[in-house]
Amino acid sequence: MMFNIKSLATQLHKSNKKALLINSFRYGALFLLCGALTYSTHAIFELYTSAQSSHQQVSKLQKQALELSASLSEETALNRTLNATIEQKKQALTILNQRIDDMESVLGLGEKNKDLDLQKRVNTAAINSAVKATLFQLIPNGEPTPNVQLTSGFGTRVHPITKQRKRHDGLDFAAKSGTPIYAPADAVIEKAKSSKHGYGNQLILNHAMGFVSTYSHMSKFNVKAGQFVNKGELIGWTGNSGLSTGPHLHYEIHFLGKPLNPRPFVNWDIKNFDTIFKKEPNVQWASLLDTVGSMVEMQIQLASKNHEATFQTVNQPKSNPKQTNTP
DSSP: OHHHHHHHHHHHHHHHHHHHHHHHHHHHHHHHHHHHHHHHHHHHHHHHHHHHHHHHHHHHHHHHHHHHHHHHHHHHHHHHHHHHHHHHHHHHHHHHHHHHHHHHHHHTOTTTTTTSOHHHHHHHHHHHHHHHHHHHHHSOOSOSSTTOOEEEOSEEEEOTTTOOEEEEOSEEEOOOTTOEEEOSSOEEEEEEEOOSSTTOEEEEEEOSTTEEEEEEEEEEESOOTTOEEOTTOEEEEEBOOSSOSSSBEEEEEEETTEEEOSHHHHTOOGGGTTHHHHHOTTSOHHHHHHHHHHHHHHHHHHHHHHHHHHHHHHHSOOOOTTOOOOO
C-alpha cells in the first residue's frame, strides 16, 4: 500500500510537471501572439497615420497645381495681350517713321536727318514744321482777296488820276465792290479810318515781328481799332472810296515803317518757303528765324514734359482699397 502511494505521488508529480510545461508553452505562445498583434496594430496605425498625412499632402499639392495652372493661364493671356500690344506699337512706329519721312521730305530735311535717331528726327521735324507754321501765322502771306486779278505792282509808276510819276508802295487788286478781305496773318487792328480822300476807308493791321499791313479804298469795315484778329478772319470789304478810278483794293506791307514789295509775301507758301528770304533782303531773316525757333522749341519742350507727366499719371498703378497695412 505504501508502495502504491509513492508510485501514485511520483506519477502525479510527473503529470503536474508535464502540465506545467504545456501551460508554460501555451502562455509563452499566447504572449508572443499578443506581442505580434500589438506590433501589427501599431504598424497598421502608423500606416494609417502616414496614409492620412500623404492624402493631405496630395490634396495640398493638387490645390497648388490648380493655382499654378490658373496663374499660368492668366500669364498666357497677359502674354498674348502684351504681344498684340507690341505688334500694334510696331505698326504704329512704322507708320510714324513713314509720316516723319514724308514730313522731312516736305520740309527739305531728309538728308540732314538721315543719321539721327527717331526722337531727334521727331523733334527736329516738329521744330522746323512748327517754325514754318508760326511764321505763316504771324507774318503776312497769301492773297488778302483770293482769286482776284492783280492790276498794278510795287514800284514807280504814272498815277492814273494825277498822271504824275510817283512811287506805288503796294499792290492793286481789281476786286469788285463788296469783295471780302481776309487778314493775311494774326494781328491787332491799329487803325480803322473812314475818309473820302486819299486812301479812302483804310485799315491798318499791326502784326508781330515789326510787320504792318494796310488796306485802302474799302467800302466797309468788319473790325474796329484795338481788336485782335486771326489769320484768315474777315476784316472788311473792298470798295471805291477816296482817290480811286474804280473798285479795287490797295494792299501794302511795311517792316519797321519801311514799305516792302507785297508780291513775294502774296506768293509765299510752304512749297516755296525759302524764296522769301532771297526776294526780301530788308528783313534780317536769320535773326527772326532764331527767335521764332527758340520760342517754338520751348513750347515743344513744355508740351513734351506735360505729355510725360500725363503718361506717368495714367500708368501709375492704382492702390487696392482692400489691402491694409499691418503693423
